[in-house]
Amino acid sequence: xxxxxxxxxxxxxxxxxxxxxxxxxxxxxxxxxxxxxxxxxxxxxxxxxxxxxxxxxxxxxxxxxxxxxxxxxxxxxxxxxxxxxxxxxxxxxxxxxxxxxxxxxxxxxxxxxxxxxxxxxxxxxxxxxxxxxxxxxxxxxxxxxxxxxxxxxxxxxxxxxxxxxxxxxxxxxxxxxxxxxxxxxxxxxxxxxxxxxxxxxxxxxxxxxxxxxxxxxxxxxxxxxxxxxxxxxxxxxxxxxxxxxxxxxxxxxxxxxxxxxxxxxxxxxxxxxxxxxxxxxxxxxxxxxxxxxxxxxxxxxxxxxxxxxxxxxxxxxxxxxxxxxxxxxxxxxxxxxxxxxxxxxxxxxxxxxxxxxxxxxxxxxxxxxxxxxxxxxxxxxxxxxxxxxxxxxxxxxxxxxxxxxxxxxxxxxxxxxxxxxxxxxxxxxxxxxxxxxxxxxxxxxxxxxxxxxxxxxxxxxxxxxxxxxxxxxxxxxxxxxxx
Amino acid sequence: xxxxxxxxxxxxxxxxxxxxxxxxxxxxxxxxxxxxxxxxxxxxxxxxxxxxxxxxxxxxxxxxxxxxxxxxxxxxxxxxxxxxxxxxxxxxxxxxxxxxxxxxxxxxxxxxxxxxxxxxxxxxxxxxxxxxxxxxxxxxxxxxxxxxxxxxxxxxxxxxxxxxxxxxxxxxxxxxxxxxxxxxxxxxxxxxxxxxxxxxxxxxxxxxxxxxxxxxxxxxxxxxxxxxxxxxxxxxxx
Ligand code: B12
Numbered sequence: 001x002x003x004x005x006x007x008x009x010x011x012x013x014x015x016x017x018x019x020x021x022x023x024x025x026x027x028x029x030x031x032x033x034x035x036x037x038x039x040x041x042x043x044x045x046x047x048x049x050x051x052x053x054x055x056x057x058x059x060x061x062x063x064x065x066x067x068x069x070x071x072x073x074x075x076x077x078x079x080x081x082x083x084x085x086x087x088x089x090x091x092x093x094x095x096x097x098x099x100x101x102x103x104x105x106x107x108x109x110x111x112x113x114x115x116x117x118x119x120x121x122x123x124x125x126x127x128x129x130x131x132x133x134x135x136x137x138x139x140x141x142x143x144x145x146x147x148x149x150x151x152x153x154x155x156x157x158x159x160x161x162x163x164x165x166x167x168x169x170x171x172x173x174x175x176x177x178x179x180x181x182x183x184x185x186x187x188x189x190x191x192x193x194x195x196x197x198x199x200x201x202x203x204x205x206x207x208x209x210x211x212x213x214x215x216x217x218x219x220x221x222x223x224x225x226x227x228x229x230x231x232x233x234x235x236x237x238x239x240x241x242x243x244x245x246x247x248x249x250x251x252x253x254x255x256x257x258x259x260x261x262x263x264x265x266x267x268x269x270x271x272x273x274x275x276x277x278x279x280x281x282x283x284x285x286x287x288x289x290x291x292x293x294x295x296x297x298x299x300x301x302x303x304x305x306x307x308x309x310x311x312x313x314x315x316x317x318x319x320x321x322x323x324x325x326x327x328x329x330x331x332x333x334x335x336x337x338x339x340x341x342x343x344x345x346x347x348x349x350x351x352x353x354x355x356x357x358x359x360x361x362x363x364x365x366x367x368x369x370x371x372x373x374x375x376x377x378x379x380x381x382x383x384x385x386x387x388x389x390x391x392x393x394x395x396x397x398x399x400x401x402x403x404x405x406x407x408x409x410x411x412x413x414x415x416x417x418x419x420x421x422x423x424x425x426x427x428x429x430x431x432x433x434x435x436x437x438x439x440x441x442x443x444x445x446x447x448x449x450x451x452x453x454x455x456x457x458x459x460x461x462x463x464x465x466x467x468x469x470x471x472x473x474x475x476x477x478x479x480x481x482x483x
Numbered sequence: 484x485x486x487x488x489x490x491x492x493x494x495x496x497x498x499x500x501x502x503x504x505x506x507x508x509x510x511x512x513x514x515x516x517x518x519x520x521x522x523x524x525x526x527x528x529x530x531x532x533x534x535x536x537x538x539x540x541x542x543x544x545x546x547x548x549x550x551x552x553x554x555x556x557x558x559x560x561x562x563x564x565x566x567x568x569x570x571x572x573x574x575x576x577x578x579x580x581x582x583x584x585x586x587x588x589x590x591x592x593x594x595x596x597x598x599x600x601x602x603x604x605x606x607x608x609x610x611x612x613x614x615x616x617x618x619x620x621x622x623x624x625x626x627x628x629x630x631x632x633x634x635x636x637x638x639x640x641x642x643x644x645x646x647x648x649x650x651x652x653x654x655x656x657x658x659x660x661x662x663x664x665x666x667x668x669x670x671x672x673x674x675x676x677x678x679x680x681x682x683x684x685x686x687x688x689x690x691x692x693x694x695x696x697x698x699x700x701x702x703x704x705x706x707x708x709x710x711x712x713x714x715x716x717x718x719x720x721x
Contacts, residue, residue, distance in 0.1 A: 104657055104687045149658050173658055174605070207607055239564055240610050284562035286704065287614045360686050 001136050002374075006383040007093040008345030011305045012298065018309060021251055021302075026063045028255040033060035034210045038217035041263050048266050059259075066258055069265040070310050077272040077313045079137065079229050079348075080197045082187065083165035083459065088136055090229075090274065090313035090347040095381075097338075097374055098137035099129050100320055100354035101171050101203065103362035106142060107326065109449055114324075114361060117142035119159050121362070124453055125354070126163035128367055131456035134374040137167040139203070141354045141362045151477045154179060157200075158473050161187055162466070163458045169201040169231065169350070174215035177202060177222045179476035184228075186468040187461065194228065198272070201229030203350075205278075206256045208236030217263060224264040224271035231274045231315050231348070232260040237282040237289050246295065250302050253277035261312075274348060275307045276300075276315030291351070291358050292322040292333030297340035304344035316346030319370040320355035326365055326442045330356055334366065335373050342377045365445040368452070372424040379420040390414075424448060508536060509544035516548040517555075519565060521572040528580050538584040542593065545573050545581075546623050553621040557706060563614065570617040574626075594625040596648035596716050599641045601629030602685075603662035608655035611685060611705075615651065618705035619712060635662065635669045642675050649712055654685040663688070664696040680715045684708060 013021065035057050036042050042059065046052040051060040076091040088096050106117040125141040140156035147155045153173040157180055160168045170180060184200035185191045194200070202223045204216045212220075216232075223230045234256035236242035242249035257275055264271040280289060280296035290296070300316045307314035318341035321333035334353065341349045353370025354362045384390075395410040405411045424444055426433060433439075439447075461469065508531045515524035531541060552569040555561040561569075598619055602612045609631045620626045627645065629637060638650060650670070654660045663683045670676040680699040683692070693701035699715050702708040712718075 143657050145657060149661050152657055173656070175658075213607065237610065244564075282563065282610065284564065285559065287563050287610065289610070358686075 001088070001097075002095040002342060002378040002381055003093060004381050004383060005093065006381050007095060007343060008304065008308060010301065010343045012301045013305055018305065021247065021254065021306065022309070024247075024251045025254040025258060026066055028210075028251060029061040029066055029259055030063060031060070032210065033058045034206075034212060034255070034259045035059070036212045036217060036263075037214040038212065038221075041212065041217045041221065044221075044263065044266055050262075061259060061262060065262055065266075069262040070258070070312065072265040072269045072271075073261060073310075073312055074270050074272045075311050077229050077274060077347075078198060079167040079201055080199045081166045082161075082199055082461075086136070086166045088167055088348075093345050094347055095342050095345065095349065096136035096347060097134060097319070097342075097349045097352045097370075098167075098169060099125060099135065099139045099141045099367065100351035100359065100362065101139035101141060101169070103142045103355065103360060104145060105357070105361040107356060107361055107363040107365075109364045109446055116145040117362065118146040119144035119155050122156055122159040123163050125362065125364055125367065126160050127456055127458055128364055128449060128452055130164040130166060130458040131452045132367065132371040134371045134378070135166070135352065135367070137169060137348065137350075138164045139169045139171070139350060141367075148477075148481060150175075151480050154183065154473055154476050154480075157183055158469065161199075161469060162461060165459055167199060167201065169203050169229070169348075172202050172204045172216065172219045174213070174219070175480070177219035179472075179480070181222070181226050181228065182476065183469060183472045186472040187465055191226070194226065198228045201231060201272075201274075203231045203233070206232065206234050206260055208234045208241040208256060209252055210256060210259075212260065212263065220260060220264055221267045224268040224273070227268065227270075227272060229272045229274060230264060231276070232264065233257055233274075233276050233278050233315055235278040235289075237280055238295060239284070240282040240287075242279060246298065246302075249279055250277070250299060250306075253279045253299070253303070254306060273312065274315045275310065275312040276303045276346065278317055279303075288322070288358050290322055291317075291320040291355055292329070292337065294336075297337050300337075300341045300346065301344045304341075304346045308345060313348070314344075314346040316341040316344060316349045317351045318342065318349050319352035319366070319373070320359065321366075322356075322358055324357050324361070326356070326363055326369075326445070330363075330366060331369060331373075331441065334370055338370065338373050339377055339380075342374070342381060364449045364453075365442060368445045368449045369424065369441065372422065375423075376420060390418075508541065509547070512541070512544045513548040513551065516545070516552060516569050516573060519568050519572065521568075521575075524572050524576055525580070528576050532580065532584060538581050538588070539590055539593070542577065542581050542585070545577065546593070549573050549621045550623065553618065553709075556621075566621065567614065567617045570621050574620060595623040595718055596712070597625045597627065597646055598649045598651055598712065599627040599629060599638070599645065599647045600651040600653070601633035601638065602631040602653045602655070603659050603666065604632055604634045605662065606654055606656050606659035607631045608653070608685070611655070612653035615653070615684065615702075615705045615708045618709050619651075622709045622713075624712065635666045638666050639669055639673055639675065642670065642679055643673070647679055648716060649680045649682060651682045651684070651708070651712075654683070654688065657687055660685075660687055660692070663692075663698070667697055680712075682708070682711060682715070 079088040121142045129135040129138045144155045185194045188197045238249040279299040280293045318338035319334045321330040323329040353367035511527045556566040682700045683698045700711045702711045
């Protein structure tokens with residue numbers, strides 16, 4: 001977690017531009033509207049005065065409804081850990097980092113090759129995230145390709161709940177969200193307790209442009225009513241599912257997430273809605289949805305500025321890459337995106353250290369590397385403390401021209417507090433580096449990852465709770481697989 | 484057959500003039516497509532049809548120009564939105580202006596084969612599918628785009644009703660991937676499997692998966708998809 005007044009200073013819009021983005025967004029919702037595929041939501045929107053066409057399912061939402069929904073939103077969202085020590089308060093200038101989700105492959109840290117991911121891989125990624133001090137929340141980085149597909153999301157959550165005490169965010173996959181909620185509830189002692197200890201959040205997406213899909217809308221309502229954190233974020237690519245201009249893509253993204261918020265807030269006032277957009281560009285040579293694009297980084301800055309203006313908790317993205325291997329490109333894209341997202345002041349930054357290959361391949365070593373990158377970024381964003389003592393006039397005078405500071409008391413007092421020390425980055429002399437095996441960053445990250453996984457034991461669930469959770473999983477599995 | 488039609492409609496002495504005009508038309512069509520000038524493409528087509536030029540020849544001219552667009556994309560000179568837009572413009576002209584005339588004179592219009600493409604049930608990811616469709620169209624295939632969230636029944640129905648050569652299925656989610664297998668199984672059950680080739684794609688799809696479910700092929704990008712379809716349909720032309 002980073003908390004610093006320096007966060008959010010890097011803003012891309014002037015006041016006037018911010019205002020224009022906002023009014024343009026309201027115009028889109030009022031003039032063009034959104035398509036809502038869930039009947040219940042259409043009725044809800046109709047009942048609150050939106051202009052609903054039940055046959056085309058197009059809903060035009062007047063300005064005041066959108067603004068009311070913003071007013072109803074939770075200003076602060078509590079996102080709890082199984083252990084209170086890991087609770088997150090999503091608000092203001094508090095920045096938290098978590099894994100990516102949904103990868104179908106792993107760049108195997110044991111063999112170095114890419115293969116389909118399994119439930120065991122989710123367990124390992126979760127354990128690693130549980131151990132790393134700069135990772136604040138967990139998403140199931142992988143999808144379990146070794147379980148029956150229709151119940152895969154349940155296993156993704158099951159593996160996560162057992163292996164971390166940190167808050168967990170899962171992808172709904174359009175599956176009936178009740179099952180996910182029940183599983184989390186079994187861990188904290190029931191649905192009611194879950195409201196106080198919201199250890200589970202849901203990540204879901206509208207379908208750009210301007211469509212709220214049936215299952216995802218249903219789950220949005222379900223999570224709003226369960227009073228659990230909801231990340232409901234569009235994921236368009238500029239030039240294909242959003243306009244080519246970045247301002248236009250931002251306006252559309254804003255309309256998509258804010259209309260989601262209307263559905264959430266009017267389903268349950270004060271719904272714990274987290275605002276943002278995963279908007280990038282469509283690469284013009286390959287068509288891929290780029291995870292390392294500067295376009296996505298600038299959208300992160302834009303959405304954070306807007307989110308702060310609305311006083312909503314903010315979602316963001318960083319720590320991912322388009323590269324297929326753990327190379328310079330991977331660390332470059334991961335670093336830049338993390339820096340942009342962190343300095344934007346977003347409250348939850350996902351996709352940390354997990355994603356290569358446009359979100360399709362997860363890498364445990366990249367998580368370990370990102371832990372180091374985040375630690376470096378926190379150092380920068382904390383800024384420089386300026387006090388009489390830190391201005392160091394006395395010691396400067398004492399040492400005077402031509403002296404040295406190594407043995408000064410002032411130095412001994414401050415060197416730890418004022419400086420950043422690498423854990424993974426190399427600063428050895430060439431000859432020592434060669435003597436210790438000439439290891440590059442990827443190799444060192446691999447060793448560190450293995451070391452952590454061998455040593456770290458996440459606090460297990462108690463036997464009773466574990467049984468309850470297993471039962472809940474079995475019950476849900478049966479229900480889904482019987483259909 | 485084309486020549487016979489031309490002779491039927493147009494006196495012999497005019498053919499020479501028409502051929503010159505034709506190459507002029509072909510040049511204009513090419514220019515319109517390469518500059519993505521949709522209006523000009525429509526105008527040129529309309530005017531030449533009015534002048535009595537052979538719709539089959541016009542179609543060939545468009546196909547040739549499209550192929551050039553495809554080549555330019557492959558070589559990096561053209562970008563994706565240009566490729567897709569050129570394809571879209573050509574599709575409009577063919578379906579709205581050429582096809583009706585071709586039908587009247589009893590010609591189908593040449594193409595390399597019919598491809599029914601869609602994203603499987605439960606899945607709405609359509610960007611990749613649409614790019615593949617566009618590239619195949621550019622390469623000279625006729626496309627039946629079934630859209631997204633396409634049920635097994637819909638695929639079956641399409642194969643039953645049309646002269647489909649290839650069924651192409653896209654799936655982007657682990658949870659919807661099994662629908663590709665189900666569609667193939669359903670084709671088998673209805674004794675339709677031998678009538679069509681089946682290809683699969685989408686980010687979670689692999690060569691092994693394609694083999695496992697008994698598809699005829701897999702491609703992980705649109706250019707490969709074109710090569711694949713040509714291979715499985717035995718189309719030797721480039
Ligand atoms: C954009 C996107 C979306 C958009 C889709 C918009 C649209 N109109 O298509 C939106 C935001 C709506 C979306 C929704 C969801 N998505 Co999505 N999405 C993506 C993303 C980021 C990019 C997809 C894309 O457009 N790629 C660009 C195109 C050009 O590439 P492509 O599709 O792979 O196609 C190429 C090739 O595969 C091939 N090809 C494709 N089809 C075919 C077919 C044939 C026959 C052939 C031969 C070749 C071929 O050629 C294409 C061109 O080169 C992917 C990540 C990824 N890298 O795939 C996630 C991803 C697929 N989505 C994912 C998820 C989880 C979801 C949601 C469940 C999220 C949610 N909770 O709401 C929903 C599901 C909605 C549904 N019911 O389908 C996960 C899937 C995880 C998994 N293990 O299954 C992914 C992998 C992201 C992630 N890591 O979490 N998504």
